Amino acid sequence: PSGLTVEGLLDRCRQGESLRRLFWRPLCLGTLNTESHEASAFLFLQVLWQGFLKHPFSGRFALSTAGLSDVFPDPVRKVLEARGVRFLLRERILGLGPGRGRVRALETSKGRRTADLFILALPWDAASALLPGQPWAALQASPIVTAYLWFKKPVMNEPMAGLLGLPFDWVFDRGSLLGSGPGSGPLALVKSAAHDLAGKSPAVIAKTAARTLEQAFPHTVENPFRISVYKEPRATFRATPESDDLRPEAGTSRPNLFLAGAWTATGLPSTLEGAVRSGRRAAAAALESGS
Numbered sequence: 001p002s003g004l005t006v007e008g009l010l011d012r013c014r015q016g017e018s019l020r021r022l023f024w025r026p027l028c029l030g031t032l033n034t035e036s037h038e039a040s041a042f043l044f045l046q047v048l049w050q051g052f053l054k055h056p057f058s059g060r061f062a063l064s065t066a067g068l069s070d071v072f073p074d075p076v077r078k079v080l081e082a083r084g085v086r087f088l089l090r091e092r093i094l095g096l097g098p099g100r101g102r103v104r105a106l107e108t109s110k111g112r113r114t115a116d117l118f119i120l121a122l123p124w125d126a127a128s129a130l131l132p133g134q135p136w137a138a139l140q141a142s143p144i145v146t147a148y149l150w151f152k153k154p155v156m157n158e159p160m161a162g163l164l165g166l167p168f169d170w171v172f173d174r175g176s177l178l179g180s181g182p183g184s185g186p187l188a189l190v191k192s193a194a195h196d197l198a199g200k201s202p203a204v205i206a207k208t209a210a211r212t213l214e215q216a217f218p219h220t221v222e223n224p225f226r227i228s229v230y231k232e233p234r235a236t237f238r239a240t241p242e243s244d245d246l247r248p249e250a251g252t253s254r255p256n257l258f259l260a261g262a263w264t265a266t267g268l269p270s271t272l273e274g275a276v277r278s279g280r281r282a283a284a285a286a287l288e289s290g291s
Contacts, residue, residue: 003241006032009041026162029169032239032269033142033192040241043269050273063159065179072272088113093122096130096257103257117289119282121260123234136246139263143198144235145191147209148174149224154183155217167191168212186228187213194231202229236270237263250278250285258282258289 006028010020020036028036031047052059064071077087088110097105097112105114120127128137147168159176163169168189175184189209191197197205206227213220237243247265250258260282261275268274 002244004041005241006036006039006041006044009044010036022164026164026169029192031271033144033236034239034269035193038238038240040239040244042241042244043239043267046268050268063177065177067178093126093130096254101254103254117256117258117286119258119260119286121279121282123261124237124263125234127259127261131252134248136248136263139243139246140238140240141234142192142236142238143194144232145194145197145205146230146232147189147205148186148226148228148230149189149209149213150186150226151183151220151222151224153222155187155213155220157182161216163189163212163216166212166215167197167208171213171216186226189213198231198233202231205229205231239269250282251289255289256286258286 006024007020010024015024025036027047028034028039028044031051032039032043034040050058081087088108092109093106094109095107096103097107103118105112106118120130122130124136124139125141128134154173156171156173158173160170160172163171168191170190172188172190173182174186174188176182178185189212197208200208206229209227209229210224237247247263248259249265250260252259260278262268262270262272262278264278264281266274266277266281268277
């Protein structure tokens with residue numbers, strides 16, 4: 001039903017408190033970047049279907065042994081450049097060309113760029129600045145905070161661990177994950193839907209991260225010799241039931257202008273899978289438009 005939250009769904013399914021605390025809430029937080037009491041049950045059900053039920057092998061868990069840049073963006077860029085695609089880096093879009101019909105050009109920090117078709121693969125706030133007055137401007141942001149801590153000795157034996165009831169949600173041993181061995185790289189602590197933590201100073205977040213590890217691994221007595229903190233205030237949209245009605249389709253009121261991004265109406269939360277689906281839908285809409 002429209003407006004149903006994940007907690008409401010769990011109530012209907014008569015899920016007990018222990019199961020919610022140990023499984024359902026961490027799964028919801030990790031996939032929707034939204035707490036279960038305000039997260040969309042519709043989107044959560046899509047996660048369960050895609051991630052566990054759609055195929056006999058859907059629930060297989062995999063950990064990447066390479067960084068994200070090595071897995072996806074860098075190889076894709078090489079393929080596209082080999083096919084004649086140009087990347088214009090450090091060039092900010094300032095506005096759409098004049099007129100209310102077809103878009104003739106984009107005004108950028110380095111001049112005017114003309115084309116027959118335009119696909120805006122921008123965050124929703126940036127797209128709203130170019131197309132004011134759109135419902136999706138009401139989408140809210142959900143932050144993610146990550147702290148990297150370096151130690152002289154290994155802290156954990158597993159490549160990752162959940163941190164139930166602690167200020168951060170997960171810890172990843174990047175040395176183990178990337179194949180160089182436990183303790184050879186930093187430990188990455190991640191907090192999703194980090195509305196409170198994101199407002200803290202980097203120094204306070206660093207202390208919170210170190211204290212979290214002390215609680216999770218009491219045998220760790222030495223202090224980290226280096227800590228880096230990264231805050232993403234607008235990491236994803238806040239996946240509430242209200243957001244389901246705000247997310248736009250690929251088409252716009254301008255016949256040759258289309259939208260892409262994990263925040264558009266993909267039927268999925270703000271994930272890589274959702275981003276890929278949005279790109280495919282925007283490309284299909286552009287081709288079908290005949291522009």
